[in-house]
Amino acid sequence: MSNKVWFVTGASKGLGLTLTKRLLTEGYKVAATSRTADALIKAVGTSDNFLPLEVTLTDENSVQKGITDTLKKFGTIDVIVNNAGYGQFGTLEELSDAEVRRNFDINVFGSLNVIRQVMPFLREQRSGRIFNISSIGGLFGNFPGWGSYCATKFAVVGFTEALAAEGKEYGISATVVYPGYFRTEFLSSESLALPAKQVDAYHEAKISLAAHQNEISGNQAGDPEKASALLIKIASEPDQPLHLILGQDAYNLAEVKIDALKKDMEQMKAAAVATAF
Template sequence: MKTWFVTGASKGLGLTMVKKLLTTGYNVAATTRNLKELRRAVGEASGFLPLAVDLVDENSVGKAIDETIKKFGSIDVIANNAGYGLAGSLEELSDAEARANFDVNVFGSLNVIRKAMPYLRKQGSGHIFNIASVGGFTGAFPGFGIYCATKFAMHGFSESLAAEVKQFGINVTIVSPGYFRTNFLEKDSLQVPKHEISDYKSVRESQALHQNNINGKQQGDPEKAIDVIIKVAEAGKPLTHLFLGSDAYNFAAQKIDAVTKDMEEVRTLATSTDF
């Protein structure tokens, strides 16, 4: 029986993933900052190991990985799902607010990878799913620059990781969801600037649109999203990019078209730089 290690498991896609995996018969080690909330949400289940983990603390992460190996004997699939949204223009967000978002969304995932890799290398197998966002492929979302930057970072290190660990029989997949109907846009998941600047009307409009109009009306079904991830894991084939949702496909296509257009616009000039 394979074992999944899932971060950010107490709500959103993470909670949906944990419940579905347990129902399917997998062992699941699930991390959270609030153990009571996670246990209440999941209930009693065979093969379930809830873990209180501070993802920005390497020692806390390492202990959780060790506990998982001790209980289940291996880790077969990792889902780096933990993260939170941050709205606000680049000028509005303080250094502390920006760094905190990177600490969780980027460095928390890197801590998990760093601590899990020795086990995965030794067993010569494994699959790492880094749950990014379509906002990590296209940053054309006013007021979400720092959040997009964290997800762009995840795309970048995941592509490098995929090339690094291929020799060990380990697959790496970047998951880029569009809008899914979770609590991601709720107040406890989407943070806003402590000091807003009134001049940024487009940012306020985008922020209000996400909080008041998009929230609760997202077209993506979380259950179906997790079904896709599980099927990709079970297929066992290398797949570096996994865009989820018709909207994600549209956003990605628009970005690819825009990049292609810009490249062609100056191809002759821009390729005249070789010796």
């Protein structure tokens, strides 16, 4: 497996950086993207097994060049990790159209651009592993002030399920990853955008923001090193799961969501199924 080539987006910090460093330490070849190649070189260093790529994920031509450069350097791509993304805070009333669209451009369309460009090669070689990093917020969206972010992560879940079905006949697997709180820079000012418009009426949302910035940040229970090790392990196994809930906190929230869904389904079942002709 150490001969495998990984392509990791958003690799200059957070889980992407931790994963990239661990892969290189274990002897894998890694092509990693960031907005600037200098940021990658500064964070990771240089080696024959490492290809730092300056890629604008919202620019399909830039993404295509990144894939092409990886194939020129290493001859193949075996595992793709769509990790790049950022948090957008703000109630739905506060957020502008431009702010929400920008969030979707990176968190959703950036990953779709990578998938669109790499799939022809993976289909031709009839193999490939894809990890799309969502969030537990892509399954459980009951967080005031996080509607845009959760919506982008719900979208990642939807297209990953479709991708897994589409790639199956070509030996391509896809996993959607739902991390809980991991101790990365995700809640820092560089990775968390705030709305330009402020509506003071939303007290619960403001309490949530303060808790994330002042209490949760720096105290997350999840270890990104262990998360990276698990992704590498899964990539080496014959059967890749479609859904990967990551962290005890994520499991707790997933169970809350499943229980709530079951309760609502049972409550309305008789009336809902009676709507047929």
